[in-house]
Amino acid sequence: MLRLYDYGPSANCFKVRLLLAQLGVPYERVPTDPFAGETRTAEYLARNPAGRTPVLELESGACLPESNAICLYLAEGTEFVPADRILLARVHGWLFFEQNLVLPTIGTAQFLRMTGRSKLVPKAFDQRVEAGKAALAILERHLTGRAFLVDERYTVADLSTYAYVHKAPDAGIDLNETANVLDWLRRVETTPTFGNDLDPYPPNAMAA
Numbered sequence: 001m002l003r004l005y006d007y008g009p010s011a012n013c014f015k016v017r018l019l020l021a022q023l024g025v026p027y028e029r030v031p032t033d034p035f036a037g038e039t040r041t042a043e044y045l046a047r048n049p050a051g052r053t054p055v056l057e058l059e060s061g062a063c064l065p066e067s068n069a070i071c072l073y074l075a076e077g078t079e080f081v082p083a084d085r086i087l088l089a090r091v092h093g094w095l096f097f098e099q100n101l102v103l104p105t106i107g108t109a110q111f112l113r114m115t116g117r118s119k120l121v122p123k124a125f126d127q128r129v130e131a132g133k134a135a136l137a138i139l140e141r142h143l144t145g146r147a148f149l150v151d152e153r154y155t156v157a158d159l160s161t162y163a164y165v166h167k168a169p170d171a172g173i174d175l176n177e178t179a180n181v182l183d184w185l186r187r188v189e190t191t192p193t194f195g196n197d198l199d200p201y202p203p204n205a206m207a208a
């Protein structure tokens with residue numbers, strides 16, 4: 001059986017849990033707490049040299065890090081990834097957008113705010129929020145007259161980008177200012193077997 005090394009509050013891990021649920025693929029969940037040092041052991045670093053969650057361990061023992069690479073691996077050959085090369089390249093493009101312009105902005109800002117760190121680094125926090133708003137403006141423009149990011153159908157690009165965009169309010173960003181983004185988030189939430197099982201950050205993740 002597949003094994004997912006997973007941190008409950010991480011939206012990167014949530015991407016993989018959501019896709020596995022939507023594909024109906026069974027797996028064993030291995031809770032892995034970065035704040036307890038569990039991603040820095042020699043054993044874990046052999047699974048992912050970057051020492052981060054998620055990691056998917058295959059039946060063969062091969063380990064795959066990076067949430068979007070895991071999603072592409074799992075979704076290949078399914079309705080969640082187009083076979084057409086150009087459409088596939090567009091899906092890749094949005095996955096790179098997510099890693100470059102959403103995760104380090106909205107993703108980091110919501111983490112800083114929800115764990116009490118934003119007040120310790122206010123300038124860095126404000127910069128992330130502003131960059132997050134700029135990323136939302138790009139999405140807002142692209143989603144004008146479009147139901148989904150690529151080819152008018154739900155793909156792993158939507159699933160992955162959803163993960164941190166829907167957390168924008170936790171960064172203090174008002175999504176009511178981006179109506180197309182808000183409609184798209186609601187659309188993703190109505191895809192078959194969608195479920196949001198993100199955990200709140202636990203006490204050991206909070207700033208001292």
Ligand SMILES: N[C@@H](CCC(=O)N[C@@H](CS)C(=O)NCC(=O)O)C(=O)O
Pocket residue numbers: 007010011012013034039051052053054065066067068099
């Ligand atoms: N680009 C990676 C980012 C993974 C990542 O940052 N994981 C965080 C949780 S959201 C983590 O495990 N952090 C622990 C650490 O950096 O020590 C992905 O998309 O999987």
